[in-house]
Amino acid sequence: LYTIKFEPQPMGYNLQPPSLRERLFQVKADKGSETQLKRCLTLWPLIVQGMAHMLGAGIFVVTPSIVQNTAGPATCVSYLVSGVAAGLSVLCYSDLAARYSCTGSAYVYTYFSVGEMGAAIVGFFLIGELLIQAPMLAVGVANNIDAFLFNETVTTWQSAHFPPLLDNTDLLAIGVMLIFAGINMVGIRSISCLNIVSSVVSVLSLLLFCVSALVYGDSSNLSEVVNPEDGRTGFAPFGVNGIISGAGIAFFAFVGLESVVTLAEEAVNPRRDLPRATGLSFFIVLTIYVVTAFSIAYFTPWYEISGTTGLIGSLKSKGLVVSQYLVTAGLIFTVFSCGLCTLTTVVRVVYSIAEDGLLFPFLCEVNPTTQVPIWNTLVCCLLGVLSSILYDFETLSHMISGGTLVVFIVTAVAVMILSFDTAEKDSKTEETPLTATDTLSPGTLFCVLMLVFLGCTVVLSCLMAFAPQTPLSLAVEGVVGLLLLLSLLLLRWKVPLREGELQSPYKHWKPFPQGLSVLVNCILLLHLEVRALQQLGVYLVVGAAVYFGYGVFFSRVTLKKQNHSQRLLAESGSDNSLSSGATDEISKFSVE
DSSP states (O other), X not given: OOOOOOOOOOTTOOOOOOOXXXXXXXXXXXXTTXXXXXXXXXXXHHHHHHHHHHHHHIIIIIHHHHIIIIIGGGXXXXXXXXXXXXXXXHXXXXXXHHHOOOTTTHHHHHHHHTOHHHHHHHHHHHHHHHHHHHHHHHHHHHHXXXXXXXXXXXXHHHHHHSOGGGTTOOHHHHHHHHHHHHHXXXXXXXXXXXXXXXXXXXXXXXXXXXXXXXXXXXXXXXXXXXXXXXOOBSSSTTHHHHHHHHHHHHGGGGTHHXXXXXTGGGBSSHHHHHHHHHHHHHHHHHHXXXXXXXXXXXXXXXXXXXXXXXXXXXXXXXXXXHHHHHHHHHHHHHHHHXXXXXXXXXXXXXXXXXXXXXXXXXXXXXXXXXXXXXXXXXXXXXXXXXXHHHSOHHHXXXXXXXXXXXXXXXXXXXXXXXXXXXXXXOGGGOOSOOOTGGGSOHHHHHHHHHHHHHHHHHHHHHHHHHXXXXXXXXXXXXXXXXXXXXXXXXXXXXXXXXXXXXXXTXXXXXXXXXXXXXXXXXXXXXXXXXXXXXXXXXXXXXXXXXXXXXXXXXXXXXXXXXXHHHHHHHHHOTTOOOOHHHHHHHHHOOOO
């Protein structure tokens, strides 16, 4: 599964097991098309998977909250801003999906480029984000079922019988999570069929709402209404900061990009279909989000929109009963399908991490009949239920997006690392005089320029997020921005691309789209609420604890290196000196 290359060593060299530093930064190679999972998904099922994951949560749950509390009628602009950042991430995902056909998404890409420790932490960021999203969607489904089918009798009964410690416990939400797990255990084909139906229902529901909004809405709601509580008015009542903050929250809508590439080992032709499916599903969903956000603000004054009932509450306030019930049915079905896709995604990410030995091995055991990791699905379901008990719906909705933004940043950095050739130059073949930058090896120069770029990105993002906009701060931002641009220009000019990149039609643009993606996502990340950033700290601590407590000792790459070292030492004799044949074997060895 992993390609391991050793330099030829002289006679008498003791081949030792990998040190801790080598373990932290060791990378793995693509395992090709080998998989225990069933390859049955073609292009359109993959597109529908992305649409089903992206449409449900953001459009029905998050968008009304952004309109009411963060951006007002300018929410459609927030989606365009987040769409630009997500579009740059789509380019990065398409690039990597065309290279590798392994499940695990950003986790696997980080393992290929940054190393094992970074991959483990990114994997836990991704798992944490998805384990918050799945129960939030389950709670959303449960709230709507309770409100429109049971007239909130379930909520009333729970409030009367549950102790204060279990205030957030929602029996309907727990039942929905268990249904998610049950459907996942049946197999990926059943989920794909459900996603097709869900996408059709979702688009029809949103089309009905948008037509109703345009017919019964009022253009004065976009810019002329005044909030009686604080006097805010205009198209952007919360200003530019509100638009950018709304864009950061709206990023939650595009977390479905992960769900497409996590199905790499279940796609029939992953290197062809994954880039296409990612791009097409993104542009379709972005268009729907922008149109729907505009329709919501056009339909109802932005301060009257409910952050929880949203579209349904707006239809109810206008007395459109038929549309209300039709859209409600579509909402429940769509959010249910989105939650199902979320659990599917987190199960595949955990499977990939466990297969690499960084999590417990039972999490990658696949049922021979359904070809689905059963124990993995159950554990993820139970963790999702625990999240729904610990946090209420509002807290869950404000903790989203942070992990997604971090994952998108790391994915862009991974593309930059994998695109450039950092091998040492052969000084004997140099015929031209060396310049100042040529005195550094490509690897050293690449590291220096990347550190300068990342440092400028962090400084510029902090200035734009926290510093008051004075002439001095604007001047400093301009200087830092020029230094950032200079680092990218030098990177493109002085560090050669890898051999495989020279045939790419996008070779002349690298690394500028990836650099812009890192900058935009970093700016949006720093505009999130404090509790979202605190949650990122929790992911970091938990990920580091699990990796250093378990994964660093049981990594499959490390174990294969150790086993091979012991075999070569045993063959070399009791004096631990390597024969020339063993030395040749080390230099050519490839673990299958």
